[in-house]
Amino acid sequence: xxxxxxxxxxxxxxxxxxxxxxGPWSPEAQHAGPPSALLGHVIERCEPRAGxxxxxxxxxxxxxxxxxxxxxRARVVRAGRSVELIEATLSSEQGPVLRANAWRLxxxxxxxxxxxxxxxxxxxxxxxxxxxxxxxxxxQPVGFHRAIEYRFVSxxxxxxxxxxxxxxxxHPIVAGTVPSPLERALAAADSGNGVSAVLDWDRYxxxxxxxxxxxxxEPVGEWVCLDAVTYPERTGVGLAESRMFDEKxxxxxxxQTLFLGPRG
Numbered sequence: 550x551x552x553x554x555x556x557x558x559x560x561x562x563x564x565x566x567x568x569x570x571x572g573p574w575s576p577e578a579q580h581a582g583p584p585s586a587l588l589g590h591v592i593e594r595c596e597p598r599a600g601x602x603x604x605x606x607x608x609x610x611x612x613x614x615x616x617x618x619x620x621x622r623a624r625v626v627r628a629g630r631s632v633e634l635i636e637a638t639l640s641s642e643q644g645p646v647l648r649a650n651a652w653r654l655x656x657x658x659x660x661x662x663x664x665x666x667x668x669x670x671x672x673x674x675x676x677x678x679x680x681x682x683x684x685x686x687x688x689q690p691v692g693f694h695r696a697i698e699y700r701f702v703s704x705x706x707x708x709x710x711x712x713x714x715x716x717x718x719x720h721p722i723v724a725g726t727v728p729s730p731l732e733r734a735l736a737a738a739d740s741g742n743g744v745s746a747v748l749d750w751d752r753y754x755x756x757x758x759x760x761x762x763x764x765x766x767e768p769v770g771e772w773v774c775l776d777a778v779t780y781p782e783r784t785g786v787g788l789a790e791s792r793m794f795d796e797k798x799x800x801x802x803x804x805q806t807l808f809l810g811p812r813g
Contacts, residue, residue, distance in 0.1 A: 552724035571692030580693035582739035595623035676715035737773035738803030742789035745777035757805035764801035
């Protein structure tokens with residue numbers, strides 16, 4: 550139970566969802582962070598190649614993800630000497646619930662010799678400076694909001710506006726494995742619209758239809774930091790953007806397209 554998913558003993562592409570995947574609003578539906586990370590899990594294991602790593606994953610959320618056994622599959626759809634495209638799907642018995650495309654790129658060996666001053670720089674105060682962990686305000690007793698640790702440097706769930714928040718998984722994505730940097734980044738990035746919410750939680754919906762994570766460097770360590778901001782429009786379409794950091798510095802970006810509407 551101390552994992553988001555349990556691998557099936559007989560079917561390698563089947564994963565049993567645990568209560569840790571539950572989202573904060575419905576007792577029957579998952580938060581999109583764990584299934585996005587599960588897609589990252591199978592993408593990295595799809596025809597792995599030495600010296601290659603995933604640089605970008607774009608997840609399309611096709612509908613609510615039920616807390617049931619899920620089928621996760623990935624395949625290479627465009628092979629290449631330096632760059633290749635992987636397609637992955639996550640399905641329940643009723644059909645696909647998530648779909649993802651990932652670019653896997655060959656890392657330079659030896660490293661490229663361009664000047665150090667062009668490298669991305671900057672840090673955020675570390676998780677040890679952020680005080681104690683806080684819980685997402687939800688009436689669900691078990692779920693994703695309790696299976697991860699949130700530490701806010703600035704902002705909060707009850708303070709509307711931009712936020713800087715460190716996020717750490719309390720459990721592995723798949724039982725018996727150690728979460729990879731990609732899995733941790735995907736699981737954390739889907740909280741961007743939540744930590745930086747600008748609209749009243751009780752009056753409005755701000756549901757993300759997708760998640761795109763681009764990593765120019767793999768995050769190191771257990772913690773991923775989101776420096777997140779939400780941009781709403783009265784047309785009902787919004788954007789959440791997260792600059793992503795580890796304790797050494799910047800690692801990439803996460804974006805989410807948001808559907809905005811009145812709650813109820």
